[in-house]
Amino acid sequence: MIDAYLIGTDFVSTPMSASPLDDSDATAPRPPNQVQFFTRHYHLLKGLCYAPVGGVLLLGMLGMLLVRPGWVASSDIPGLFALGLLAASAPWMWYMHRRYEAAYGRVRQSEGGRGARSGLIGQPSFSFLTFGPLLLFGLCWIAVTMVYIPERTPIQDEHYPVIMGGWLLFLGGLRAPFARLRWIYGLSGALLFGVTLLPLVTENVILVQALNYGLLGTIVAGMGLYHHRLLVDVLGPLTAGERHIR
Amino acid sequence: MSENDDVPFERLAELNKLIHEPARLSILTALSSCGRADFPFLRRLTGLTKGNLSSHLSRLEEAGLVDVEKRFEDKTPVTSVQLNENGRRTIARYWDELQSLREQADTWEADDADRPS
Numbered sequence: 001m002i003d004a005y006l007i008g009t010d011f012v013s014t015p016m017s018a019s020p021l022d023d024s025d026a027t028a029p030r031p032p033n034q035v036q037f038f039t040r041h042y043h044l045l046k047g048l049c050y051a052p053v054g055g056v057l058l059l060g061m062l063g064m065l066l067v068r069p070g071w072v073a074s075s076d077i078p079g080l081f082a083l084g085l086l087a088a089s090a091p092w093m094w095y096m097h098r099r100y101e102a103a104y105g106r107v108r109q110s111e112g113g114r115g116a117r118s119g120l121i122g123q124p125s126f127s128f129l130t131f132g133p134l135l136l137f138g139l140c141w142i143a144v145t146m147v148y149i150p151e152r153t154p155i156q157d158e159h160y161p162v163i164m165g166g167w168l169l170f171l172g173g174l175r176a177p178f179a180r181l182r183w184i185y186g187l188s189g190a191l192l193f194g195v196t197l198l199p200l201v202t203e204n205v206i207l208v209q210a211l212n213y214g215l216l217g218t219i220v221a222g223m224g225l226y227h228h229r230l231l232v233d234v235l236g237p238l239t240a241g242e243r244h245i246r
Numbered sequence: 247m248s249e250n251d252d253v254p255f256e257r258l259a260e261l262n263k264l265i266h267e268p269a270r271l272s273i274l275t276a277l278s279s280c281g282r283a284d285f286p287f288l289r290r291l292t293g294l295t296k297g298n299l300s301s302h303l304s305r306l307e308e309a310g311l312v313d314v315e316k317r318f319e320d321k322t323p324v325t326s327v328q329l330n331e332n333g334r335r336t337i338a339r340y341w342d343e344l345q346s347l348r349e350q351a352d353t354w355e356a357d358d359a360d361r362p363s
Contacts (some may be wrong), residue, residue, distance in 0.1 A: 030272060030291070030292065030293060032271060032275040035275045035276045035279070035291060035292070036275050036276070037271050037281045038291055038303045039275075039276045039277075039280050039283065039291065040279040040280065042280070042287075074350075102284060104287050104290060105283065105285065105286035105287035105288075105290075106282075106283070106284045106287070106326070107280050107282070107283045107284070107287055108280060108281040109280055109281055110280060110281035115297040121250065129307075137300030142296075234290075234291065235290040235291060236290055
C-alpha cells in the first residue's frame with residue numbers, strides 16, 4: 001500500500017488521461033512525483049515559447065552555410081546571432097506564455113523556494129556528494145573550452161550559449177524524477193558537451209561552428225517540442241477559455 | 247511493545263486521513279511545489295472533475311490548510327489557491343511520516359510480527 005504513494009513511476013507505467021477537459025471523465029489522481037514535476041517546472045515546460053528560437057537558429061546556420069560560409073567561420077557572428085535571436089523572440093515568448101496561461105491557468109512559484117520540499121520519497125536527491133564532482137567536471141569543461149581550445153587551436157569562439165545549454169541539461173538530467181527524462185536530458189547534455197570539444201579533433205572552423213550552433217538549435221527546438229508534448233499529454237490540448245470559478 | 251517495534255503497516259492507519267486521500271494528496275503536493283495555482287491548472291493536473299476538485303478544496307480550506315482567493319480579471323472570475331503555513335507544515339510532516347514508514351517497512355520481516363515481545 002505504501003508503494004501506491006512512492007516514487008519511481010514513469011510515464012510509461014502511468015499513462016495520462018486522454019481528455020482532461022471532459023468533465024465526465026473522472027480519472028485516478030496522478031502520482032505525487034508527476035504532480036510535483038509538472039507544477040514546479042510548469043514554466044520550463046511551455047516548450048512552444050522557445051522551440052521556434054531553436055528552429056530559426058538551426059535554419060539560420062544552414063542558411064549562412066549556403067550563402068555566407070565566412071559568417072559561420074567568424075568567432076562572433078554565430079554567437080551574436082543566437083543571442084540576438086533570443087532577444088528578438090521576446091514578443092513571441094510573451095504571446096505564447098499568455099496562451100499557455102489562458103489554457104491551463106496561472107502558476108506562481110513560491111518566493112525564494114519558501115516551503116518547497118526538495119524531493120518526495122524516493123526521488124533522486126541533489127547532495128553535496130553529487131554537486132562536488134559535478135562542479136569539478138564543470139570547471140574542467142570551462143577550462144578546456146574557454147582557455148585551452150582558444151589558445152591552442154584556431155577556434156576563437158568559446159561557445160558560451162552551447163556550454164550554458166549543455167550545463168542546464170546536465171543539471172536537469174540529475175534532478176529529473178523520471179528515467180526517460182533523465183536519459184533525454186543526459187544525452188542532450190552529453191551531445192552539447194561533446195560538440196564543444198570538437199576543436200580538439202578538427203581545426204575546420206566552419207565545421208566546428210556549424211555543428212556547435214546547429215546542434216544547439218536542434219536541441220533547443222527538440223526539447224521545446226518534447227516539453228510541449230509532455231504538457232499537452234498531462235494537461236490536455238492548448239485551447240483557451242477555461243478560467244473557472246468553483 | 248515500543249512504537250518502533252510495531253508492524254509498520256499498522257501505522258498506516260495513524261496517517262492523517264485528510265491528506266492521505268489520493269486526490270487531496272495530489273492537490274497538496276501541487277500546491278507545495280509552487281506559490282499559488284489557478285483552479286483550471288489544478289483541475290487539469292489532478293484529472294479531477296470540477297465538482298470533485300471544488301469539494302476537496304472546500305475540505306482543505308475548512309481544515310485550515312489552504313487559502314482560496316476569488317477575484318475578477320478582465321471581467322472573468324478567477325479562483326486561485328495557495329498552501330498556507332499550516333498546510334506546508336502538515337504536508338511536510340505527512341511526507342516525513344511516510345518516509346519513516348517506508349524505512350521501517352524496508353527493514354521489517356514478517357516473522358517480526360509473530361515474535362513474542
